[in-house]
Amino acid sequence: MSDFPEFIKFLYEEYRHLNSGSLASYIPELTKADPNWFAISIVTKEGEIFEIGDHLQNFTIQSISKVFVYGMALEDCDRETLLEKIGVEPTGDPFNSVIRLDENSKRPDNPMVNAGAIATAGLIKGSNATEKLNRMLDMFRRYIGHDVFIDAPVFMSERATGHRNRALANLLLNFDIIENNIEEILDFYFQQCALVVNCHDLAVMAATLANRGINPIAKKQAVKPCYVRDILSVMYTCGMYNYAGEWAYRVGIPAKSGVSGGIIGVIPDRAGIAVFSPLIDSRGNSVRGIKVFEALSDQFNLHLFDSPLPKCSFLDISKNSEELISKPLKVTFDKSKSL
Numbered sequence: 160m161s162d163f164p165e166f167i168k169f170l171y172e173e174y175r176h177l178n179s180g181s182l183a184s185y186i187p188e189l190t191k192a193d194p195n196w197f198a199i200s201i202v203t204k205e206g207e208i209f210e211i212g213d214h215l216q217n218f219t220i221q222s223i224s225k226v227f228v229y230g231m232a233l234e235d236c237d238r239e240t241l242l243e244k245i246g247v248e249p250t251g252d253p254f255n256s257v258i259r260l261d262e263n264s265k266r267p268d269n270p271m272v273n274a275g276a277i278a279t280a281g282l283i284k285g286s287n288a289t290e291k292l293n294r295m296l297d298m299f300r301r302y303i304g305h306d307v308f309i310d311a312p313v314f315m316s317e318r319a320t321g322h323r324n325r326a327l328a329n330l331l332l333n334f335d336i337i338e339n340n341i342e343e344i345l346d347f348y349f350q351q352c353a354l355v356v357n358c359h360d361l362a363v364m365a366a367t368l369a370n371r372g373i374n375p376i377a378k379k380q381a382v383k384p385c386y387v388r389d390i391l392s393v394m395y396t397c398g399m400y401n402y403a404g405e406w407a408y409r410v411g412i413p414a415k416s417g418v419s420g421g422i423i424g425v426i427p428d429r430a431g432i433a434v435f436s437p438l439i440d441s442r443g444n445s446v447r448g449i450k451v452f453e454a455l456s457d458q459f460n461l462h463l464f465d466s467p468l469p470k471c472s473f474l475d476i477s478k479n480s481e482e483l484i485s486k487p488l489k490v491t492f493d494k495s496k497s498l
């Protein structure tokens with residue numbers, strides 16, 4: 160961990176001039192972002208902070224909110240009830256796709272794509288829209304550790320242009336996944352996406368998930384620990400949309416992106432990482448964000464399936480490791496117990 164400051168400085172310098180990708184324009188307000196904004200933040204479960212760049216620059220959380228609202232729905236409904244309404248299968252489709260919902264399942268594939276996130280929003284408990292919104296803001300407050308607010312122009316901009324999301328909500332109503340209060344549910348969804356955060360906040364939120372749901376700075380429980388496993392599982396398989404498979408292969412960290420350019424990653428029991436750079440690729444993932452996560456994962460062996468053995472071929476492994484590999488297995492196969 161002592162190498163983090165030097166390495167993130169190196170990554171910041173390495174990628175700050177990478178200008179491929181473009182600003183999200185389908186929500187008009189998001190085009191006001193500065194394409195040069197760039198920040199990397201790491202918060203460990205002990206509360207250590209390493210960050211560089213525009214880590215205090217505010218932006219809207221967008222799809223990264225889906226992770227945390229899903230956690231709220233798990234607490235409100237429990238795992239099995241939620242699974243009846245929203246699956247946990249990756250789609251391989253764009254985040255805002257309508258097709259699969261109609262053609263295949265009649266139930267959203269997972270809570271990270273828009274269909275599943277809108278269905279999740281419809282399951283949040285509260286006697287009216289204000290109570291639901293206040294519960295959502297309280298939840299984010301626990302993760303972030305300070306007061307939170309919603310960017311009204313971004314909310315209004317998405318509300319005015321979110322025709323695809325409105326189409327998804329109508330299909331969800333048709334399949335009895337949500338109730339007949341579509342505009343209220345969509346408002347909740349647009350509000351969660353318009354929550355204002357900065358890169359530092361996102362790293363604290365990710366670190367909270369790394370720390371069994373306890374915010375490592377404020378030392379407060381943000382989500383019940385029993386649901387952290389569920390949240391991280393859908394992040395791992397579905398968090399990067401139609402890049403989720405390649406992300407799992409190359410980076411191997413449960414993660415979630417948003418179209419405003421944030422990506423969070425959770426290293427269970429160790430740290431939360433956030434990168435912010437608003438230039439995104441065609442799948443809605445930050446271009447510099449992907450590069451930074453790939454490099455961090457590689458440099459610090461953060462891939463979930465990295466073995467503790469040194470990264471090298473079988474031919475040049477150290478003597479120690481060679482001994483380890485050639486040790487006979489301690490368990491023996493008992494034929495009588497097999498089929």
Ligand code: DON
Pocket residue numbers: 220221222223254255273317324349352416417418419442443444
């Ligand atoms: O529903 C939408 O289109 C946006 N509010 C959120 C999309 C998003 O962030 C997708 N992420 N990459």
